[in-house]
Amino acid sequence: MSDFSYKVDADGVAMIVWDARDKSMNVLTREAYALVDDYIDRALADDAVRGIVITSAKKDFAGGMDLNILARLRAEAGDAPAQALFDFTMNGHRVLRKLERAGMDAKTNKGGKPVACAINGTCAGIGTEIALACHRRFMTDNPRARIGLPEILLGLFPGGGGTTRYSRMVGAMAAAPVLLEGRLLDPVRAKGASLIDEVVPADDLVETARQWVLNATDADIVKPWDQKGYKMPGGAPYHPAGFPTFIGASAMVNGRTQGVYPAAQALLSAVYEGALVPFDTALRIEARWFTHVLMDPTSSAMIKSLFVNKQALEKGAARAADIPDQSVRRLGVIGAGMMGAGIAYVAANAGIEVVLLDTDQAAAARGKAHAESILDKGIARKKITAEHKDAVLARILPTTSYEDLSGADLIVEAVFEDAAIKAEVTKRIGSVTGDECIIATNTSTLPITELAAASPRPVDFVGIHFFSPVDKMNLVEIIRGRDTGNRAVAKALDFVRQIRKTPIVVNDARFFYANRCILPYVNEGIRMVAEGVAPALIENAAKMAGMPLGPLQLVDETSIDLGARIARATKAAMGDAYPDDAPDEVFFRFEEAGRLGRKSGAGFYDYDDKNKRTGLWPGLADFYPPAEVQPDVTEVQHRLLYVQSLEAVRALQDGVLTDIREGDVGAILGWGFAPWSGGPFNWLDRIGAGPAAERARELADRYGPRFDPPALLDELANQENGFYDRFAASQAA
DSSP states (O other): OOSEEEEEOTTSEEEEEEOOTTOSSOEEOHHHHHHHHHHHHHHHHOTTOOEEEEEESSSSSBOEEOTHHHHHHHHHHTTOHHHHHHHHHHHHHHHHHHHHHTTOOTTTOOSOOOEEEEEOSOEETHHHHHHHHSSEEEEEOOTTOOEEOGGGGGTOOOTTTHHHHHHHHHOHHHHHHHHTSOOEEOHHHHHHTTSOSEEEOGGGHHHHHHHHHHHOOGGGGOOGGGSTTOOOTTOOTTSTTHHHHHHHHHHHHHHHHTTOOHHHHHHHHHHHHHTTSOHHHHHHHHHHHHHHHHTSHHHHHHHIIIIIIHHHHHTTTTSOTTSOOOOOSEEEEEOOSHHHHHHHHHHHHTTOEEEEEOSSHHHHHHHHHHHHHHHHHHHHTTSSOHHHHHHHHHTEEEESOGGGGTTOSEEEEOOOSOHHHHHHHHHHHHHHSOTTOEEEEOOSSSOHHHHHTTSSOGGGEEEEEEOSSTTTOOEEEEEEOTTOOHHHHHHHHHHHHHTTOEEEEEEOOTTTTHHHHHHHHHHHHHHHHHHTOOHHHHHHHHHHTTOSSOHHHHHHHHOHHHHHHHHHHHHHHHGGGOOOOTTHHHHHHHHHHTOOBGGGTBSSEEEOTTOOEEEEOTTHHHHSOOOSSOOOHHHHHHHHHHHHHHHHHHHHHTTSBOOHHHHHHHHHHHHOOOGGGTSHHHHHHHHOHHHHHHHHHHHHHHHOGGGSOOHHHHHHHHTTOOHIIIIIHHHHO
């Protein structure tokens, strides 16, 4: 069995059906691409074939290219990887250009065979690029289906002709949301954006495509850029209408990416340069820029973390193989606040029956209402139907009775972050559940081993740390306590898979992994404020380094009094071992002044009456006057990036983190660690262990022992080794 099948029906329509072997989603391999090439040749050479329909036998059309191909190409190419990548890309252009021209005469544009694409579900990446090369695109009316070109989110850009074709179809400005933001659109919006031509009921999809093929004329299949007198919509770069668009696009891209994402600039260059030349030359330009991006270490790091590693974790890299399937049938959630309500929503949305329990019925009902508000937004945006909303809400039972938890095979306690309250709730859960039920606690700071003491079966107790807001954040941190068994971890992993999020598994320790690394980032920014570093310099340096939020904005969003509470609780728990209280004075001073962050309308930033951030608080200069001499941007960036990365290394060294893949993916998805870097371990490998350790010592000499290089970093430096060289092979085994 191959990934594509070919059959000519009685009317002379060649059906090319995509059904990748042993995969739930179609992804394109080198072997499959060669097969498609052969089938196109066969259809064009057969006089009995009147046209072609390309569709999928799976519930979705395509998930894109198998990006592992790119790594294999580089490995096979020896000393000439760029040439190998360019040749591979140009071969793809050749195949799709052949499909697009479909045998028509080069001079008259006549005699070609119509090609339709019947898109029966979600379609992304190379799947969309194949569709764009077809002459007519039909898509199912399923509102949950999506189509787009999301490569930019992986540090790439559409290099299979998608950049050139789509920008020439709709113009540079209209193409920007799809190409530069990686938006995936539902069928109705996709038609409005010209990604598809028609939205068709699922049962009629293939037949509608067939009938179009049988009735299409020569004029129906000639692309605009192959017609005489073609002009780019919106104007080419030196056209009076197009010139401002391209100038503005360059400024917009640099403003959004801060220059640290080369794929966005390369995409814009491919569109700009390609618009000045004939179509086939533009494809060659696209291939050159695509190769340029593939050779950039930024793209390699992003692909490694956001595709290869992320995919491995979602498939269960951290799961014990000898544990049978632990899919959740009935979920209990204790606590209907924002976290509990969010957990209930994502579970119900994934088809799981949920019991949402709180101390009074009104609170439980508000938790269910939170799910309803999310679903209403989805209806307003035409992402879901009213029927879907009703089905999701029907799966959530708000209650105050612990007896309703009967039959639940996983219960997530999501009450207030107080060990005594959590212990009391855990005991009550244990009194009404059977031996098969796994109990999980949603906590961001409290040690799991201590919380498990309240459970009748600590072996079946596990930590599950969701990030807020639950419906939007993709990372879930699973924490193994000292006594947590493999079945409990497997249950948590299978649950995370069901709700379509990405898990990492870490060992128990204060703050676990994510918070352990993000708190130093926040503290370093606050410490710099107290030192007299200009707040605007701190915030802008962070964003220029690729962080989504500066440390001061981040602490405003999470609340300053929370930071003060964490500081007090940590100091009380650690006593003389408390590492450093320098930032605490700033937290306490703001807390005393009532500037608690966004929630109070005042923090490091000011906010208007609609709670919109208006700018840094001018009074900061009175609290902490800026120093006369300011550090340069790189110094500030290094302080902010190294303080996180070194803590990630310590987490690995201490055994809290057991897999560097989880460290990198968790850093990017959990707190937004500079995605361009591929995560802290990828970043340190890019610098090199030796130079990184040397720079850490320089920072330690100036700013304190928190920058001392961990012993593991020194060890790798002495061995002239990297984290992925040392750890990745054994963890992937």
